[in-house]
Amino acid sequence: MAKDASNGSRVSTKPPPEPSPLRRAKFFQANMRILVTGGAGFIGSHLVDKLMQNEKNEVIVVDNYFTGSKDNLRQWIGHPRFELIRHDVTKPLFVEVDRIYHLACPASPIFYKYNPVKTIKTNVIGTLNMLGLAKRVGARILLTSTSEVYGDPLVHPQTEDYWGNVNPIGVRSCYDEGKRAAETLMYDYHRLHGVEIRIARIFNTYGPRMNLDDGRVVSNFLAQAIRDEPLTVQLPGTQTRSFCYVSDMIDGLTRLMEGDHIGPINIGNPGEFSMLELAETVKEMINPNVKITTVENTPDDPRQRKPDITKAKELLGWEPKIKLNGGIPLMEEDFRKRLGISRK
Ligand SMILES: NC(=O)c1ccc[n+]([C@@H]2O[C@H](COP(=O)([O-])OP(=O)(O)OC[C@H]3O[C@@H](n4cnc5c(N)ncnc54)[C@H](O)[C@@H]3O)[C@@H](O)[C@H]2O)c1
Ligand SMILES: O=c1ccn([C@@H]2O[C@H](COP(=O)(O)OP(=O)(O)O[C@H]3OC[C@@H](O)[C@H](O)[C@H]3O)[C@@H](O)[C@H]2O)c(=O)[nH]1
Numbered sequence: 532m533a534k535d536a537s538n539g540s541r542v543s544t545k546p547p548p549e550p551s552p553l554r555r556a557k558f559f560q561a562n563m564r565i566l567v568t569g570g571a572g573f574i575g576s577h578l579v580d581k582l583m584q585n586e587k588n589e590v591i592v593v594d595n596y597f598t599g600s601k602d603n604l605r606q607w608i609g610h611p612r613f614e615l616i617r618h619d620v621t622k623p624l625f626v627e628v629d630r631i632y633h634l635a636c637p638a639s640p641i642f643y644k645y646n647p648v649k650t651i652k653t654n655v656i657g658t659l660n661m662l663g664l665a666k667r668v669g670a671r672i673l674l675t676s677t678s679e680v681y682g683d684p685l686v687h688p689q690t691e692d693y694w695g696n697v698n699p700i701g702v703r704s705c706y707d708e709g710k711r712a713a714e715t716l717m718y719d720y721h722r723l724h725g726v727e728i729r730i731a732r733i734f735n736t737y738g739p740r741m742n743l744d745d746g747r748v749v750s751n752f753l754a755q756a757i758r759d760e761p762l763t764v765q766l767p768g769t770q771t772r773s774f775c776y777v778s779d780m781i782d783g784l785t786r787l788m789e790g791d792h793i794g795p796i797n798i799g800n801p802g803e804f805s806m807l808e809l810a811e812t813v814k815e816m817i818n819p820n821v822k823i824t825t826v827e828n829t830p831d832d833p834r835q836r837k838p839d840i841t842k843a844k845e846l847l848g849w850e851p852k853i854k855l856n857g858g859i860p861l862m863e864e865d866f867r868k869r870l871g872i873s874r875k
Pocket of ligand 2: 748764772828829
């Protein structure tokens with residue numbers, strides 16, 4: 532009997548697909564072979580670091596390097612348990628794996644809006660391809676969905692059962708609606724084919740290795756403060772976000788993958804800040820002399836965002852450990868090194 536999805540447990544009546552015969556091949560010795568799509572990006576590369584710590588894991592990364600870089604993975608290139616493949620997930624992929632962390636997708640608004648048709652293709656066709664792979668080889672697949680599925684939310688904080696307030700024809704829709712369609716595909720493959728799925732709804736995440744010119748707010752303010760350039764608060768400045776440090780995020784994602792609950796589950800830090808408060812915090816911590824300026828915003832910017840993480844706490848035993856004022860100094864060190872600007 533199909534179960535209600537509200538507790539995040541298995542819904543499908545179908546048994547999960549069998550692993551591919553190649554998985555039993557003589558030379559396949561790893562306990563777990565794990566594919567990370569988008570593994571050369573910010574969150575993906577931190578996830579790879581964690582997965583590689585387990586000597587029983589083999590990790591395969593596929594990435595088209597649109598917003599990611601080989602540099603993020605340089606410590607693993609050449610490692611016998613690691614493989615890096617230049618590949619675009621909008622094309623089919625044939626590998627034999629047990630787990631798929633499906634992250635491939637530009638995440639910063641300036642990059643996902645750059646070629647919106649490509650973004651929606653990545654979300655829809657890319658997810659379809661990865662689900663096809665999961666079905667063929669009997670792998671469990673985790674999708675990194677987003678808090679953006681809630682759009683400009685009218686419910687605050689956001690719980691997983693809120694269906695959202697999304698503009699279907701706006702400049703952010705390629706991403707928001709793309710991720711919503713990706714979630715739909717995940718559930719349909721689960722119901723129809725028994726594929727083992729996990730859906731994480733990730734809230735704003737920050738940390739070392741973000742692109743210096745990423746465009747997202749924490750990396751912008753940090754780079755600006757270090758360079759002694761004005762912090763660009765987009766109007767009105769009262770809009771809020773909740774920021775999760777990347778190591779907490781990785782802990783949440785791996786717990787979700789290896790736990791019993793399919794989700795969607797919010798993974799984020801409930802500490803909520805307005806962009807003006809964030810600018811003041813960065814100013815105080817990094818460069819008390821820097822100026823704060825206001826600039827025009829872009830259309831459909833969500834006015835408030837904060838995760839309700841009751842489900843993550845109860846079902847995964849997870850909650851974030853690092854507060855914003857603890858995470859910023861960890862990121863500052865990495866940014867100063869890459870910018871070549873030391874503290875005065
Ligand atoms: N960082 C956040 O705050 C956040 C919040 C919500 C959801 N997410 C999701 O988490 C995932 C990772 O985000 P991130 O912050 O690490 O972003 P990122 O841009 O650093 O990483 C995305 C990676 O995917 C790769 N990629 C993009 N399109 C691809 C394609 N068609 N084929 C193969 N590779 C492709 C990029 O080159 C990059 O390496 C994304 O799916 C994003 O939507 C992130
Ligand atoms: O320089 C800047 C950049 C951004 N901002 C503001 O900061 C807020 C956050 O903007 P970001 O670009 O960092 O990220 P957003 O929250 O809009 O979207 C993000 O949300 C979740 C993920 O799926 C993605 O990583 C991304 O879409 C917005 O209100 C924006 O207007 C500034 O005030 N100044």
